[in-house]
Amino acid sequence: GAGVSQSPSNKVTEKGKDVELRCDPISGHTALYWYRQRLGQGLEFLIYFQGNSAPDKSGLPSDRFSAERTGESVSTLTIQRTQQEDSAVYLCASSRTINSPLHFGNGTRLTVT
Amino acid sequence: EDQVTQSPEALRLQEGESSSLNCSYTVSGLRGLFWYRQDPGKGPEFLFTLYSAGEEKEKERLKATLTKKESFLHITAPKPEDSATYLCAVQPLRRNTGGFKTIFGAGTRLFVKA
Numbered sequence: 001g002a003g004v005s006q007s008p009s010n011k012v013t014e015k016g017k018d019v020e021l022r023c024d025p026i027s028g029h030t031a032l033y034w035y036r037q038r039l040g041q042g043l044e045f046l047i048y049f050q051g052n053s054a055p056d057k058s059g060l061p062s063d064r065f066s067a068e069r070t071g072e073s074v075s076t077l078t079i080q081r082t083q084q085e086d087s088a089v090y091l092c093a094s095s096r097t098i099n100s101p102l103h104f105g106n107g108t109r110l111t112v113t
Numbered sequence: 114e115d116q117v118t119q120s121p122e123a124l125r126l127q128e129g130e131s132s133s134l135n136c137s138y139t140v141s142g143l144r145g146l147f148w149y150r151q152d153p154g155k156g157p158e159f160l161f162t163l164y165s166a167g168e169e170k171e172k173e174r175l176k177a178t179l180t181k182k183e184s185f186l187h188i189t190a191p192k193p194e195d196s197a198t199y200l201c202a203v204q205p206l207r208r209n210t211g212g213f214k215t216i217f218g219a220g221t222r223l224f225v226k227a
Binding site: 004033035041042043045048056058059091093099101102103104105106107 | 144145147149154155156157158159162200202204214215216217218219220
């Protein structure tokens with residue numbers, strides 16, 4: 001496909017479990033972002049990858065959150081020991097260069113029960 | 114601290130009733146300002162990029178303008194299909210760290226009634 005793909009589209013998990021969210025960016029896009037969007041709110045920056053540079057992790061809310069990206073391909077966002085306040089839509093975006101607009105996936109809706 | 118504030122939070126219009134959405138920003142330096150449209154259950158969709166004060170971009174019924182402190186998204190003769198959340202985002206200039214984090218506002222929810 002031509003767009004950013006995220007999986008799963010929905011995830012329900014029990015409090016305390018770990019979850020892993022996946023993002024397939026557009027081929028050739030060097031930059032990749034993760035954002036969190038709580039119900040009815042704006043986008044909260046989590047982490048940013050640019051090529052082989054060290055990622056900008058300044059938005060990760062706690063050490064339970066981590067993300068990896070191999071080269072310019074797939075990224076995974078991992079949330080350990082999930083809490084109810086982690087319930088949100090997690091959006092991934094990629095861009096061709098650092099100056100280009102972001103192209104978003106449709107997100108993963110995470111519900112922690 | 115870099116910040117983006119959008120107003121109003123929600124806007125209800127009749128079909129054909131033109132209006133404007135506001136995006137105020139505070140950044141140490143602006144690399145670019147972006148407007149996105151978000152439909153329920155979907156990721157944001159890119160609309161415009163503006164780089165310098167005085168710049169304008171148009172697409173169908175939408176026109177985006179930029180000053181040194183704010184941007185406006187003008188909607189002319191809106192239709193029900195224009196109903197969505199409109200998000201403003203800024204990419205600050207980071208001369209020292211080289212970071213390029215894009216910061217989003219909370220959005221304006223637009224409802225257009227037929």
